[in-house]
Amino acid sequence: MVPDAQPQAVQHVPVRTAQPYGVMIGAGLLHRLPEHVTSEQVAIVCDENVAPLHAGAVRRNFREHGRLAELLVVEPGERSKSLSCLETLLEQLAAAAFSRDCTVIAIGGGVVTDLGGFLAASWLRGVNFVSVPTSLLGMVDAGVGGKTGLNLRSGKNLVGAFWQPQLVVADVETLRSLPEEQFRHGAVEFFKHALIGRPEQLQLLADPAFRPDAPAERLSSWLADNIAVKAGIVAADEREAGVRMHLNLGHTLGHALEGASGNELAHGEAVAYGILFAALLGKNRGLADLTPVALQLLRRVQPQPLPPFILSDLLPFIARDKKNRAGSQRFVLLEDAGRPFVADNVQQTELEAAWEELRSLVDGLVWEAAN
């Protein structure tokens, strides 16, 4: 350990899974990884964008601490979440003779933490994993919770493991190096958590200060508060047998939109539409009307326009969604902000009504220049 050179406070969020771990949130944490990751062999997974920005410096840092550190670089984008890409990385670990005591560190967005996590889960039947999400999406969602996943031709995240990290490190400085669009898309999962379990954070929807260039202490504090929602749910339901389903708010339609559009819609964009869809399903059942909140979120996200789908374009993808157990149709809905539940047996007529409303609500929307 070197003396703490950071004047700023580091936030800690505990994740009380069977093997408990913690999320550290603060500024400059990326440069202090060798203090927290003690393996002699470290494999750093990142994409071609993150390699020059952050990962190269992290590798140098480990080497200066006398460790064996290898960089495993993949192409940016969803296509790297494939079994063939995994195989390439596994062969690299084999070539470098990485042992069971090694640690895989994934530095990047959701693609890299999903891929790196499954790499750690499957190399020699499981080695240490440290997740270092650099995007807002990764910090509040993919980086925490132990879900790893790869895609098949047939669909997204159909392959994977539940494999908890030893540690999650969120360095808020990394948010500042990303295109502003990424922060907007990541905000969808942030506000999804607010809707599920931290309704007081919904006020940030209208707060112009909620931006990647906000002061580090404020960013860290917002993030810690938000990540605590996911940490609590994950600890209560590590393998997604119950309450963890709530995290799928907006995702059933979201995945269908991603699938039907051939991933033209980004994940955050698709889920933002999905949250509005869930809000409409709930309103039509006489629950609290959260469509204004969902529309406010859409305006903040400024997604691409909805492609001209009709509901029957989406139904096959909805039925295929892996959260639909043994064929039954289920959606996460909200009694009110902060009160999610799993609705089984959502009827086709409900889907049709909500889809019609959604179309008429969003087709007229025009985004302001920037938010």
Next chain:
Amino acid sequence: MVPDAQPQAVQHVPVRTAQPYGVMIGAGLLHRLPEHVTSEQVAIVCDENVAPLHAGAVRRNFREHGRLAELLVVEPGERSKSLSCLETLLEQLAAAAFSRDCTVIAIGGGVVTDLGGFLAASWLRGVNFVSVPTSLLGMVDAGVGGKTGLNLRSGKNLVGAFWQPQLVVADVETLRSLPEEQFRHGAVEFFKHALIGRPEQLQLLADPAFRPDAPAERLSSWLADNIAVKAGIVAADEREAGVRMHLNLGHTLGHALEGASGNELAHGEAVAYGILFAALLGKNRGLADLTPVALQLLRRVQPQPLPPFILSDLLPFIARDKKNRAGSQRFVLLEDAGRPFVADNVQQTELEAAWEELRSLVDGLVWEAAN
């Protein structure tokens, strides 16, 4: 449940892992699988040899019970333990819309149970797995214990997961349909268990009745007794952090022989030589002299002759063995039959002496016509 049509007793061996399960051993159990596997969706993984022999009938049986049952057939042999073969099977599960409630049943030898187990571990981040080993090797070893594995170009079993089955079913009738050679090779792991934890079973080395055509009740009883050794070790050490290493007796050299010979030597043959090697290392350290037992095992196995390797051909494979943590060299040795231990820091000079002795012992061996 249908009334028990089997007059013969079924043996049960409990495996007290975190999620306990059981091994059922008896005659005719293959035809009763739908009683024990209750999923509505069943994926049966097998190879092209087992499909017509057993798996087709099992599928029919499930369908007659009103279940969705699909046959996933792979080529026989080690080459099917690949990520590309895994991907093909995963796409088949996706195409058939298998849900999280499905069960993957692997029927076959070690290749199929390793592959099927990892398929179950990784589909939708983990579904039910039932292991139905049909070979002696599978019944006493690969079928029990939750180790799943695939090969890379760089080496065997470098990829996988610890994924315990819900149930293991060993139908001793299936042993009778296999070439007699397979029983001889599988006997190596059987007697490895005897050496580790059931020395009284070593007397079967000289028992001509220990054959695949022995009466089912005797076979079942021998198997139950032997599987209990592995079940006890697995329960004590699910993730191979300690005593489970003992199961690697004979495997460090065995894997090296497989690797250096390009798998010309079968696993059982290679491990039989490896057990002799471990016996020699132990004798040279002044421990009990188990070389007579190891030679008796070799005579029973009747392996192919040892290729003309010198030790330095094997050393790179020994160093690469994944059980060698962070580069240190370790072997499982025996104080005496029933008293295994992990020897760290086995010296190069010890390896050389044992290898020379092994060569001179085996080069003169001639197998009798049949055993």
